[in-house]
Amino acid sequence: MEQLDADILIVGGGLNGPCLALACAQAGMSSVVLDALPAVTRSDVGFDGRAYALALASVRMLRALGIWDEVGEFAQPILEIKASDGRAGEGAGPFFLHFDHAEIEEGPMGHMLEDRYLRRALLAAIEAEPLITHRASARVLSQDTSSLAAVTLEGGEVLRGRLLIGADGRRSGVAERAGIKRTGWGYGQTALVCAVNHELPHNGIAHQFFMPGGPLAILPLPGNQSSIVWSESEPRAGALARASDDDFMTALRPVFGSFLGDISLSGQRFSYPLTLSLAQGFVAE
Numbered sequence: 001m002e003q004l005d006a007d008i009l010i011v012g013g014g015l016n017g018p019c020l021a022l023a024c025a026q027a028g029m030s031s032v033v034l035d036a037l038p039a040v041t042r043s044d045v046g047f048d049g050r051a052y053a054l055a056l057a058s059v060r061m062l063r064a065l066g067i068w069d070e071v072g073e074f075a076q077p078i079l080e081i082k083a084s085d086g087r088a089g090e091g092a093g094p095f096f097l098h099f100d101h102a103e104i105e106e107g108p109m110g111h112m113l114e115d116r117y118l119r120r121a122l123l124a125a126i127e128a129e130p131l132i133t134h135r136a137s138a139r140v141l142s143q144d145t146s147s148l149a150a151v152t153l154e155g156g157e158v159l160r161g162r163l164l165i166g167a168d169g170r171r172s173g174v175a176e177r178a179g180i181k182r183t184g185w186g187y188g189q190t191a192l193v194c195a196v197n198h199e200l201p202h203n204g205i206a207h208q209f210f211m212p213g214g215p216l217a218i219l220p221l222p223g224n225q226s227s228i229v230w231s232e233s234e235p236r237a238g239a240l241a242r243a244s245d246d247d248f249m250t251a252l253r254p255v256f257g258s259f260l261g262d263i264s265l266s267g268q269r270f271s272y273p274l275t276l277s278l279a280q281g282f283v284a285e
């Protein structure tokens with residue numbers, strides 16, 4: 001019988017790959033987590049500017065995996081959510097949908113957590129777990145599932161396991177090679193992502209303004225800081241992405257409004273085209 005490198009081969013060491021590997025380890029199964037990028041790139045503080053709105057179920061999962069103890073202190077509880085109509089130049093309108101954490105029994109409805117903390121904690125956890133082998137800078141080029149599962153890395157090395165998992169992101173090569181088709185389309189919008197400092201406290205309130213060009217999300221981070229996800233039509237978003245930091249903030253201020261006092265940019269800006277990508281299946285032979 002062929003020598004196996006692990007029970008499970010997991011392609012992708014982003015968020016889902018390490019979470020799955022840790023859960024499998026708790027059940028006594030060994031895995032190899034393969035990621036094309038070097039670990040140092042993935043744990044860099046400026047990696048991609050994401051901050052996650054983690055729903056209660058995600059927090060429960062991270063707690064069960066032993067990750068929450070490492071990241072909880074960096075997370076900002078979301079105590080309220082306000083969704084309102086907004087008009088450029090006026091900020092949020094006077095009427096809004098309101099969700100309050102006091103209406104649910106189990107703690108805050110979610111937490112905001114910056115990607116850099118979550119990614120770093122997951123990488124540290126998989127490095128420390130004896131049942132997990134983490135291979136960074138290991139790009140998977142092909143796979144063979146005709147007998148158990150095998151992947152070939154750039155450079156020619158072949159790894160074998162009983163099961164192959166594709167946790168390699170929304171353009172999953174594993175899924176494509178397995179014949180799993182996708183449905184999807186672009187929304188013609190791009191999300192501009194950054195963090196801002198503000199003069200006044202946010203009090204744990206997340207805001208979503210539905211503007212004519214797309215929604216503006218203002219999501220509380222620890223301290224007087226919020227994560228911004230500003231969706232705009234592609235041409236306008238392109239111009240805003242290319243604008244200088246000063247010009248970008250001049251455009252953002254009237255959309256944001258003045259309810260948190262003056263705002264200033266904190267750190268880098270990022271932009272992500274918004275697309276729907278829905279896999280038609282999740283399992284293949």
Ligand SMILES: Cc1cc2nc3c(=O)[nH]c(=O)nc-3n(C[C@H](O)[C@H](O)[C@H](O)COP(=O)(O)OP(=O)(O)OC[C@H]3O[C@@H](n4cnc5c(N)ncnc54)[C@H](O)[C@@H]3O)c2cc1C
Pocket residue numbers: 011012013014015016017034035036037042049050051052053054138139140141167168169170173191193272
């Ligand atoms: C701005 C922004 C905000 C977001 N906010 C939220 C939020 O609030 N809440 C939420 O739940 N989600 C949010 N998301 C979505 C979330 O980031 C993704 O759903 C999540 O990262 C998917 O995790 P993943 O592990 O499947 O893929 P990824 O995190 O994309 O990781 C995939 C990994 O696979 C590796 N890889 C790819 N191809 C190969 C290959 N051939 N060989 C080896 N490795 C390979 C890549 O290097 C990468 O590290 C947000 C996304 C963005 C961009």
